Amino acid sequence: MASLFNDDSPSNLTEFSVSELSGSIKRTIETAFDHVRVRGEISGYRGPHSSGHAYFSLKDDRARIDAVIWKGTFSKLKYRPEEGMEVIATGKITTFPGSSKYQIVIEQLEPAGAGALMALIEERKRRFAAEGLFDPARKKKLPFLPKVIGVITSPTGAVIRDILHRISDRFPVQVVLWPVKVQGEGSGDEVARAIAGFNALEEAGDIARPDVLIVARGGGSLEDLWSFNDEAVVRAAAASTIPLISAVGHETDWTLIDYVADVRAPTPTGAAEIAVPVRAELEAELASLAARLSGAVNRQMDHRRQSLKALARALPSLDQLMALPRRRFDEAASGLGRGLELNTMMKRRSFERAAAKLSPETLQRRLSERRQRVSERSALAERIIERLVERQKSRLGRFDATLTAVPSRLKAQIERSADRLGNLTHRADSAMKHECARRGTALAAQERMLLSLSYKNVLKRGYAVIRDEDNRPVSRAGALNDGQSVAIEFADGRIDAVTGNADPASAAVKSQKGAAPRKGAKAPDQGSLF
Known part of the structure; x- marks a missing residue:
């Protein structure tokens, strides 16, 4: 028995390197679990990595397995x-030799039944409601009569035909279709891009910007x-500036866009009915209003005509x-001829009388007198002018003699005046x-004296x-008397006050001096026996 456990005995086991053993384990696991479906709860998901891959774990109440979704697969997932x-993940099991770990590489991901989908919808609903996306105050009012309606739906389904038929029956307007997939992978992104695309259209662009979206x-x-x-x-849909109508599914079907x-x-047919009114009903209502307006105008005109007639009778x-102006005119006309005769x-x-004073002899005499007077005044003026000319000649001679000596004397005087002016x-x-x-x-000094004597420094x-x-x-x-209003001035302002009972010392002084109470002052309270 001792020989069996002797370390020096040779062994028939194959020797592997760590890399060879890890690679063998990896091939064995990937061969045995090359396509599996795993049900579990997603844990540790923080969104896709900066590389585009997603790393998280799947767990149940007793075990946990790491999971990865590569970037190319992640972009094609129907459910993120x-x-x-709680999901059902389809993929293969592989190992990571660098850390002796195994993980599932997910190729397809779907919720684990309708219950999981409903739970996910409820969680998203609570989150969006907390953000205020469902707030009724942010909802926009639909235009009464839109000129252009934008429709986001599949171009091949019966929905677009129902909408076009209903709009044509009620009130034909321009309809712009943005074709999208409404089911399957990538359909949500297409619908979101269509809503943003309609909002990005310009008012005067080649494609008319819709007034309402469906x-x-x-x-x-x-x-x-x-x-x-x-x-x-x-x-x-929340970011859309164009009013939006959701018409997804039947009346009992509710989605978050609703x-x-x-x-x-x-x-969808109900959306078309909400978007546009019935043209025939509008025309009938317009005709009714026109008839009512015409009747009201006629009644008003009749009323005004009767009022005018009543005023005309008054x-x-x-x-x-x-009558009176005509009488005055006749009286003036009758007296005009007699007045003209008297004036003439x-x-x-x-x-x-003026003509009697005029005669040829009188005119000749007056002309002679005036002619003689003009001659006398003309001779007198000539003598005065001659004397003035002689006087001016003599003055000019004296000025000429004086001006010859002025320049030198004037220059010296100016220089003396300039020096004196500079000194002054x-x-x-x-x-x-x-x-x-x-x-x-x-x-x-006066300011310092004023400040030192001011009572405000004392305050x-x-x-x-x-x-x-x-x-x-x-x-x-x-x-002061009791109850008298006074003003107390402090350093920072004044306050109003009312005097109270004086202290005994001041009251004694007041009684000794016999000060008379001020006019309007109240008599001191005598107290009460009770």
């Missing part, structure tokens, strides 16, 4: 992983309608209004500076000034 979601799909199971529970679709949409329609007639007679008499200017500047300095020193040390109703300072307590 979420923390706490996101529609026919009925189906929860898995068929899953694209409209996608987070990207919900957030795109909560965030501005209006939910029970069916007015006086034209003959009554013109008076003018003729005045002319005759210098002296004036110096005197002004000295005077300003003296006045500034005196002003500063800053904690004292106060009492003033009566006439704003006069009160220096003695005996000068």
Whole structure:
């Protein structure tokens, strides 16, 4: 027995390196578990890595296994992983030789039954509601009569035909279709891009920007309608500036886009009925309103016509209004001829009196007198002008003699005046500076004196000034009566107060001095026997 456990005995076991053993284990596991389906709860999911791969774990109540979804597979998944979601993962088991671990490489991921999907929908619903995406206050009002309607649905299904037929029956308008997949892998992203694309259209672009959007799909199971529970679709609908109508499934089918949409329609046909009114009903209502308006106008005109007639009967007639002016005109017309005759007679008499004063002899005499007067004044003017000319000549001679000696004397005088002006200017500047300095020193001294004597400096040390109703300072307590209004001035302002009972000392002083109570002051309280 001892020989069996002897370390020096040779062994028939094959010797492997660590890498060979790890590779053998990897091939064995991948061969035995090359296609498996695992049911478990997602744990530790934090979203895709920066490389695009997703790493997390699948667990149940007794075990845990690492999982990975490569980048190429992750982008093709119909259902994206979420923390706490119970799923069925399809893939293969592999090992990681570098750390002696094994993991499942997931190729397909789906929720573990309708219960898991409903739980996921409820979790997303609570999260979106907490963000305020379902708040009724943020929902937009649909336009009454849109000119362009944008429809997001499959171009080959019966939904688009039902919508176009219903809109054509009710009120034909322009419909712009954005074709998308409404089921299967990538359908949620296409719907989200379609909503964002319609919102990105310009008003004056080649494609008309819709006034309202309809996101529609026919009925189906929860898995068929899953694209409209996608987070990207919900957030795109919430961010839409164009009013949006959701028409997904039948009336009993509810998806998350129904909560965030501005209006939910029970069916795609119902969405078309909500989007546009009935043209025939509008025309009938318009005709009714036009008839009512015409009748109201006619009744109003009849009422105004009757009122006008009543007012016209109250007015006086034209003959009554013109009787007095016509009489005045006739009286003026009858007196006009007589007045013209009297005026002409008076003018003729005045002319005759003036003409009697005129005769050829009188005119000749007046002309002779005026001619003689003009001759005398002309001779006098000539003599005056001659004397003025002689006088100016003599003055010019004197000025000429004086001006010859002026230049040299004037130049010397100007130089002396300039020197004197410079000296006076210098002296004036110096005197002004000295005077300003003296006045500034005196002003500063007066200011210091004023500040030292001001009572406000005393107030800053904690004292106060009492003033009566006439704003006069009160220096003695005996000068105040009980209940008298006073003002107390402190260093930082005034307050109003009412005096109370005086202390015994001040009351004694007041009684000794015999101070009379102020006018209007109350008599002291005599107390009560009770």
